[in-house]
Amino acid sequence: MRWSGLRAVVIERFAPELRKRLDIHSAAYGNCSCGHAWLTFDGDVIANFCTRAHFIASGMDTSAAKQNAMYRHQFADFGELSRQDAYQACWAFVHELSIEQALNDEDPLIQSLAIADARIGKRRLAQLNATMLHRLPAHILELRRTILGFDRRDAA
Known part of the structure; x- marks a missing residue:
């Protein structure tokens, strides 16, 4: 499935209050699979999934800590996930996982997509414990x- 189609399905699953505000993007550069994906809320980047940064953070370069300091305003560490990880998370969320499996997945992007999903109602949102989540899904929950x-007082 092409990214544009997958992205449309992911956004369609968002709760109505988030559909026009939360967005996921992806860009590739040239003929390689390099590039980045990013998550925005009201146009502000809240997570950047850069393939090059992912390789840097994986130990190929020691400057990751320095680069990570530049992204402190975001809710995922520099290089924590790659563009390919973002695509795979969206694919799994749409085609492979139930909403319950997505909420309990270790991938912070899959958890974030689950929390943004319209199938999660107010009662369930109130029951979720943000302190047990990665920073990104905790931010989406908030x-x-x-x-x-x-x-x-309504939040657990």
């Missing part, structure tokens, strides 16, 4: 709770 008008 955004969704805020949009829905949750009081701090």
Whole structure:
């Protein structure tokens, strides 16, 4: 499936309150698979999944810690996931995993997509424990709770 089709299906699954605000993008450069994918909320990048950075962070270069400091405003570490990881997470979310499996997956992007999914209702959102999640899905959870008008007491 082409990225544009997969992206459309992923966004279609988002809760109505997030559909126009949360977005996922991907760009490739040249004939290689390098590039990056990124997650935005209201146009601001909240996570950048850069293939080159992923290889740097995997030990091919020791400058990852220095680069990571530049991305502290984001909710995923520099190089934590690659563009290919983002594509695979979207594919698995759409074609392979139930919503329950996605919520319990170790991949922070899959968890984030699950939390943004329309099948997760207010009661379930209130039950989710943000402290047990990676920073990215915890941030998506907080955004969704805020949009829905949750009081701090409503959250678990």
